[in-house]
Amino acid sequence: xxxxxxxxxxxxxxxxxxxxxxxxxxxxxxxxxxxxxxxxxxxxxxxxxxxxxxxxxxxxxxxxxxxxxxxxxxxxxxxxxxxx
Amino acid sequence: xxxxxxxxxxxxxxxxxxxxxxxxxxxxxxxxxxxxxxxxxxxxxxxxxxxxxxxxxxxxxxxxxxxxxxxxxxxxxxxxxxxxxxxxxxxxxxxxxxxxxxxxxxxxxxxxxxxxxxxxxxxxxxxxxxxxxxxxxxxxxxxxxxxxxxxxxxxxxxxxxxxxxxxxxxxxxxxxxxxxxxxxxxxxxxxxxxxxxxxxxxxxxxxxxxxxxxxxxxxxxxxxxxxxxxxxxxxxxxxxxxxxxxxxxxxxxxxxxxxxxxxxxxxxxxxxxxxxxxxxxxxxxxxxxxxxxxxxxxxxxxxxxxxxxxxxxxxxxxxxxxxxxxxxxxxxxxxxxxxxxxxxxxxxxxxxxxxxxxxxxxxxxxxxxxxxxxxxxxxxxxxxxxxxxxxxxxxxxxxxxxxxxxxxxxxxxxxxxxxxxxxxxxxxxxxxxxxxxxxxxxxxxxxxxxxxxxxxxxxxxxxxxxxxxxxxxxxxxxxxxxxxxxxxxxxxxxxxxxxxxxxxxxxxxxxxxxxxxxxxxxxxxxxxxxxxxxxxxxxxxxxxxxxxxxxxxxxxxxxxxxxxxxxxxxxxxxxxxxxxxxxxxxxxxxxxxxxxxxxxxxxxxxxxxxxxxxxxxxxx
Numbered sequence: 001x002x003x004x005x006x007x008x009x010x011x012x013x014x015x016x017x018x019x020x021x022x023x024x025x026x027x028x029x030x031x032x033x034x035x036x037x038x039x040x041x042x043x044x045x046x047x048x049x050x051x052x053x054x055x056x057x058x059x060x061x062x063x064x065x066x067x068x069x070x071x072x073x074x075x076x077x078x079x080x081x082x083x084x
Numbered sequence: 085x086x087x088x089x090x091x092x093x094x095x096x097x098x099x100x101x102x103x104x105x106x107x108x109x110x111x112x113x114x115x116x117x118x119x120x121x122x123x124x125x126x127x128x129x130x131x132x133x134x135x136x137x138x139x140x141x142x143x144x145x146x147x148x149x150x151x152x153x154x155x156x157x158x159x160x161x162x163x164x165x166x167x168x169x170x171x172x173x174x175x176x177x178x179x180x181x182x183x184x185x186x187x188x189x190x191x192x193x194x195x196x197x198x199x200x201x202x203x204x205x206x207x208x209x210x211x212x213x214x215x216x217x218x219x220x221x222x223x224x225x226x227x228x229x230x231x232x233x234x235x236x237x238x239x240x241x242x243x244x245x246x247x248x249x250x251x252x253x254x255x256x257x258x259x260x261x262x263x264x265x266x267x268x269x270x271x272x273x274x275x276x277x278x279x280x281x282x283x284x285x286x287x288x289x290x291x292x293x294x295x296x297x298x299x300x301x302x303x304x305x306x307x308x309x310x311x312x313x314x315x316x317x318x319x320x321x322x323x324x325x326x327x328x329x330x331x332x333x334x335x336x337x338x339x340x341x342x343x344x345x346x347x348x349x350x351x352x353x354x355x356x357x358x359x360x361x362x363x364x365x366x367x368x369x370x371x372x373x374x375x376x377x378x379x380x381x382x383x384x385x386x387x388x389x390x391x392x393x394x395x396x397x398x399x400x401x402x403x404x405x406x407x408x409x410x411x412x413x414x415x416x417x418x419x420x421x422x423x424x425x426x427x428x429x430x431x432x433x434x435x436x437x438x439x440x441x442x443x444x445x446x447x448x449x450x451x452x453x454x455x456x457x458x459x460x461x462x463x464x465x466x467x468x469x470x471x472x473x474x475x476x477x478x479x480x481x482x483x484x485x486x487x488x489x490x491x492x493x494x495x496x497x498x499x500x501x502x503x504x505x506x507x508x509x510x511x512x513x514x515x516x517x518x519x520x521x522x523x524x525x526x527x528x529x530x531x532x533x534x535x536x537x538x539x540x541x542x543x544x545x546x547x548x549x550x551x552x553x554x555x556x557x558x559x560x561x562x563x564x565x566x567x568x569x570x571x572x573x574x575x576x577x578x579x580x581x582x583x584x585x586x587x588x589x590x591x592x593x594x595x596x597x598x599x600x601x602x603x604x605x606x607x608x609x610x611x612x613x614x615x616x617x618x619x620x621x622x623x624x625x626x627x628x629x630x631x632x633x634x635x636x637x638x639x640x641x642x643x644x645x646x647x648x649x650x651x652x653x654x655x656x657x658x659x660x661x662x663x664x665x666x667x668x669x670x671x672x673x674x675x676x677x678x679x680x681x682x683x684x685x686x687x688x689x690x691x692x693x694x695x696x697x698x699x700x701x702x703x704x
Contacts, residue, residue, distance in 0.1 A: 029436060
């Protein structure tokens with residue numbers, strides 16, 4: 001199994017599961033919203049779109065939902081890429 | 085106490101709650117406000133199959149009972165029975181999106197734990213099936229311990245079955261237990277895991293596809309094509325507002341003109357005639373002319389929202405907004421503010437971060453709202469020569485465009501400085517669910533448009549009516565004695581106030597007549613046009629009335645530097661009582677509206693003064 005990477009660095013369309021979330025890096029409302037949107041260890045994720053090279057937000061699939069996140073938040077989410 | 089039992093519709097955002105609400109109540113609905121907050125309260129009458137009436141309330145969408153935004157706080161408070169001015173519902177209809185079960189079920193579980201009778205509407209099952217998802221409502225019902233009804237709100241499927249369950253819940257007399265405190269944040273994960281296992285059990289088969297949405301997003305969210313698409317949509321929107329609206333607007337204008345003439349013919353000249361024609365009809369007519377423009381703008385905004393595109397626009401704009409300390413979410417309220425700052429400011433309640441929201445409210449009045457258009461149009465057509473700048477592009481169009489740009493640039497600069505000073509704070513985040521694209525339902529859009537029109541007409545019928553009548557009174561009394569050398573306007577109360585104000589406004593190129601027009605324009609910017617007309621008409625009764633006479637008067641009395649300064653004044657000046665009032669309600673204090681009025685007037689004074697003196701220096 002490949003090494004865990006941050007969701008920010010995950011290649012487009014690469015399926016992965018959430019390995020760990022660094023809650024300490026996130027503000028309280030950010031963590032709450034992230035949990036509410038279904039981010040949790042073991043959940044299936046995939047990066048669908050990146051707004052721009054540089055700092056724009058990313059759109060990713062979490063479970064059956066598509067969610068927009070800023071890169072800073074995505075950087076706090078560690079994912080394990082799935083083979084295939 | 086209302087006798088009809090109350091049932092609340094609750095669910096996550098994007099669960100199709102509003103469509104279900106429309107399907108259940110039809111046209112029998114009412115939009116109001118919760119006291120103290122500007123969160124809209126949507127309620128309606130639902131007739132049960134046996135004829136009993138039920139009051140149905142559509143609560144704002146929420147992700148959990150742990151409130152993140154003012155909207156979610158209302159939902160929580162109503163459910164806990166602590167919302168002022170609202171009873172605790174007798175039963176709940178929990179709406180879940182069938183294709184997003186694992187997420188929506190978490191909130192459902194929290195809601196069921198509250199102890200109120202619940203029926204679950206498994207909504208948008210058609211879209212779930214299209215996405216290759218087959219669900220078993222019976223398994224879901226057993227796992228949750230409450231009845232589950234499959235619905236397709238937009239096609240009115242499952243509505244009758246849902247009504248029967250509502251009837252059963254109410255006659256069951258199952259009274260609610262005392263509200264239990266909702267689960268703490270730490271438990272969210274546990275509830276989420278339970279929700280996920282129920283979702284997995286309910287899912288009979290699943291082929292993971294979101295082909296449509298994904299294909300559209302590849303374009304809509306593309307760094308280049310997405311931006312081009314957004315620019316095209318915005319261009320179309322403004323094009324529609326400026327060109328399509330002229331025909332109905334001219335018709336309304338002509339209608340009011342004819343009405344005024346008919347009244348004059350019936351009553352002859354006199355006190356009542358002048359009050360009705362110069363006060364009421366001129367004032368209210370001047371505002372109703374904007375109804376077509378506002379409706380076209382709202383039509384676009386409602387369509388963009390209902391189709392799911394608005395979130396994509398916010399996604400694309402997030403980086404730009406972040407550069408001045410705002411988030412992509414601010415894009416939606418700011419775009420609405422091009423129609424009118426009032427709904428724009430109300431739309432900020434979806435912004436979670438308090439500082440972020442406050443900044444957006446404070447800059448929203450800088451977006452060029454439709455009420456500025458008549459002012460800009462009048463001044464530009466009367467005083468700016470339409471010399472060609474480029475082939476097909478005249479100077480008048482360039483000036484109009486520049487005024488829009490000044491507003492946007494001013495707003496961004498203001499946001500930047502506000503975020504560094506009064507609304508200082510950590511940069512807020514941007515985290516948003518991106519719903520599937522959907523074809524907007526005509527009926528739901530029409531419903532939204534109707535309630536916007538009602539709000540606007542109510543405003544025209546109250547604030548604007550009173551202020552124009554008040555101006556007419558102030559301008560008409562007291563009458564100068566016969567043979568007095570003082571003109572009627574100078575002698576009137578309004579004239580005396582304006583003479584004092586003119587001293588302050590003289591350095592930026594404004595004379596007494598302009599000061600006089602600015603006073604009633606405090607009620608609403610567009611009143612300035614009517615006010616200038618009234619001032620010149622009362623001052624010089626032989627000069628004729630109407631747009632042509634007004635333009636001729638302006639050409640005779642105004643210099644170009646004054647005209648340019650006047651336009652700049654209107655880019656910034658907070659001349660709108662409704663905006664100030666809605667800011668007061670939204671921020672729940674007088675402090676912020678007072679601050680807003682102060683900083684915008686200061687900006688207006690500086691910008692108009694700088695323009696005036698620069699124009700003089702350039703020899704214009």
